[in-house]
Amino acid sequence: MNYNDLADDPEDARHSPQERATAASRSTWVSVAVNIVLSATQISAGILSKSQALVADGIHSLSDLVSDFVVLFAGHHSKKDADTDHPYGHQRFETAASLALGVILLAVGAGMLWSAVGKLQSPETVPQVHASALWVVGGALIAKELLFRYMLAAAKRVKSSMLVANAWHARSDAASSLVVGIGIIGNLAGYPILDPIAALIVGFMVARMGWSFGWDAMHDLMDRAVDEQEVEAIRRTLIETPGVSDVHDVRTRKMGDMIVVDAHIEVDALITVEAGHDIAVEARQRVLRRHRVLNLMTHVDPWKRPDLDHAPQPQSAPVITP
Numbered sequence: 001m002n003y004n005d006l007a008d009d010p011e012d013a014r015h016s017p018q019e020r021a022t023a024a025s026r027s028t029w030v031s032v033a034v035n036i037v038l039s040a041t042q043i044s045a046g047i048l049s050k051s052q053a054l055v056a057d058g059i060h061s062l063s064d065l066v067s068d069f070v071v072l073f074a075g076h077h078s079k080k081d082a083d084t085d086h087p088y089g090h091q092r093f094e095t096a097a098s099l100a101l102g103v104i105l106l107a108v109g110a111g112m113l114w115s116a117v118g119k120l121q122s123p124e125t126v127p128q129v130h131a132s133a134l135w136v137v138g139g140a141l142i143a144k145e146l147l148f149r150y151m152l153a154a155a156k157r158v159k160s161s162m163l164v165a166n167a168w169h170a171r172s173d174a175a176s177s178l179v180v181g182i183g184i185i186g187n188l189a190g191y192p193i194l195d196p197i198a199a200l201i202v203g204f205m206v207a208r209m210g211w212s213f214g215w216d217a218m219h220d221l222m223d224r225a226v227d228e229q230e231v232e233a234i235r236r237t238l239i240e241t242p243g244v245s246d247v248h249d250v251r252t253r254k255m256g257d258m259i260v261v262d263a264h265i266e267v268d269a270l271i272t273v274e275a276g277h278d279i280a281v282e283a284r285q286r287v288l289r290r291h292r293v294l295n296l297m298t299h300v301d302p303w304k305r306p307d308l309d310h311a312p313q314p315q316s317a318p319v320i321t322p
Contacts, residue, residue: 027154027163028068031170034147035064038140049130051187052119053180053198054137056112060176060206061140063108067101067169094256095220098165102214105169109207116200126192129184137181144174159292160257165213172209176202223253230291234261237287243267243279245303258294261287269302276300 042058045051119126148171155163183198225231231252238247246266253260265283267276280298287296 023158032068045136049133050127051129051133053183056199057180070100099217102210105210112203119196129187141177220254225252241283261296264299266301266303
């Protein structure tokens with residue numbers, strides 16, 4: 001999985017929670033339909049053709065159904081507006097969904113590994129696979145790759161890391177089907193042990209993908225900052241605001257696919273408090289318009305013009321006491 005798929009242009013237009021939820025729902029229901037057909041076909045064909053690798057691939061597709069419904073659940077809740085208990089909104093439902101996806105994949109992968117190792121310990125029990133399994137694998141490979149491309153395009157359009165995670169889940173399915181196909185070809189060529197070896201590799205791929213999703217989501221829940229490129233783009237927007245002399249201490253944390261930002265801006269020390277406030281408001285609005293920023297908190301610092309550093313200071317009138 002590559003979350004840089006979302007970072008093609010840090011200044012892309014923002015998308016509302018409703019737009020993200022709609023995109024997630026549409027692409028996920030397509031995934032549900034595809035995975036229902038695939039899992040039923042792969043598992044039944046794997047049992048009939050005596051291919052453990054194909055059954056493992058079918059279970060992988062079945063796990064996608066569970067993850068799809070997790071995404072739908074998160075999409076429904078993440079579009080809710082901010083409330084008293086959640087003043088920044090509910091965007092982190094997406095991060096929680098990515099964490100759930102990781103846990104599901106890790107558990108499924110571990111189960112596949114356990115089953116495959118059991119077969120490898122008794123190679124004499126590995127049966128000959130029927131050639132029909134190869135045709136099922138070929139169809140599944142094409143369907144999964146097409147599903148991946150469709151879902152990734154939807155994820156990049158609305159910049160949703162949750163949808164990126166689900167798209168790469170589909171890509172991992174395509175890769176696993178390729179491995180399964182190689183194992184079945186080897187079995188048909190007279191090397192039966194290659195079928196459980198393929199199941200073992202698929203299990204490892206699934207577990208590794210689950211670890212990656214879960215690890216990234218856990219860091220996001222711990223308020224991980226966005227990458228330096230995006231921080232610099234936000235800083236540039238702030239400093240280009242008329243009236244802002246300098247910017248420092250720009251801090252970010254992820255809120256789902258949105259960002260919460262804290263920044264210190266420096267304005268002329270000689271202007272009024274009201275003028276400084278207006279500059280801060282304008283800086284905030286510019287950032288919200290240009291970046292996927294949910295909220296920006298600004299601290300206004302006074303900036304003294306260099307040409308006034310050594311200017312004579314006004315003298316107070318002498319006090320005459322009787």
